[in-house]
Amino acid sequence: MKNLFSNETVPTVQVELPFSSGVELFIRREDLLHPEVSGNKFRKLKYNMEAAEVGGYQQVLTFGGAYSNHIAATAAAGRILGVQTIGVIRGEEIKDNYQDNPTLKKAAEDGMRFKFVTRTEYRMKDSVAFLARLEEEFGDFYLVPEGGTNQAAIKGTEEILQEEDVVYDYVCCAVGTGGTIAGIINRSFAHQQVIGFPALKGDFLLDEIKKYTTKENWTLQTGYHFGGYAKYNADLLQFIGDFERQTGILLDPIYTSKLLFGIFDLIERGQFKNKSKILAIHTGGLQGWNEKIK
Structure with missing residues (x-):
């Protein structure tokens, strides 16, 4: 086990926003955990x-x-x-x-x-x-x-947040089956708001997440799925390209691009408190996307 799961330290980088705002955005590079078993x-x-x-x-x-x-x-x-x-x-x-x-x-x-x-x-x-x-x-x-996603998985996703992450006001992540956000919610601090960005349609995720957490400091932003799971359009692909050119960070078209697209939109609309710090979790998901999308 140690050969695979020994390195759990990843960088957190600040993203310079391409527009004026009163908030700071950071990305936790969970995609760098391992070249094959990432995020x-x-x-x-x-x-x-x-x-x-x-x-x-x-x-x-x-x-x-x-x-x-x-x-x-x-x-x-x-x-x-x-x-x-x-x-x-x-x-x-x-x-x-x-x-x-x-x-x-x-x-x-x-x-x-x-x-x-x-x-x-x-x-x-x-x-x-x-x-x-x-x-x-x-x-x-x-x-x-x-x-x-099961109880063993939640134990693992709870390790995404650490004590030093107390400085963030918001923690945001993409949502698929709900296991990642449930672990983040469990480890979150009392003052933090956890925001999930579902990659697929449907309200069933609310009940799925509640199976693994009793906390209530979280919400789902359901307006950024781009039509449903594995759906995307030219605007999202343009966003992926622009984001990579600006930051050097590659996003996938299924999960993380919808997350960051949504965060950018909410920031521009003034939905985050002024002078707040936002932590976005890059959950990986990059395998195979060059072959399928580009």
Whole structure:
């Protein structure tokens, strides 16, 4: 475990805003935690892989789509730690040409075995009967849910914030399954407001987040999903390019660009207190995006 999860120190950099404002914006570079298992995936997998090791499991099984950051990170972690990984992939139609997909090609090279299922079957991923069939097919495995969010993952994402982060008034992050923001909320200070920027449509995230935290110092900004999960437009791609040129920091089109786009918009609209400090969490998610988007 130490070879993968030993380096947990990442820089926090200030971003010079391209417009006048009364606030300061900083970015926590969680994307630099590890070249393959970066950002929130590093945090979520840390204690899950430890639990698998302690439990004596020889293989880890998880779920994801064709371009899943979680699938890629789990496969890489398995290779590094010497643990067999199994990915249950949404979309049976890509079974015969998955090598054309950069994420799945790399996961396979990292030793991950795949089971491709229909979208109807995939919706059963949490059912006891479906999991029993997977166990019958693959044998005993340690289960990591889609997106990696469970109690072990929350323990990891709680480590994103540290004592020195007390200086920030707001902590902002992108939201997928809710595990990252839940950990941040749990570790946040009483005076802080935690703001989540969902990358997908739907109000279900409120209930998901409440499963893992009892604090109430958080809100979701639901107006920056750009049409839903994995949806984007020319304005967002322009923002990604401009942001990289101005800061040298690359954002992905699924999560972190929507986060920063939203923060910039809220700052310009005066939604943050004057003279406040904002900490944005760069959760990674950069794998495969050059091949898919550019």
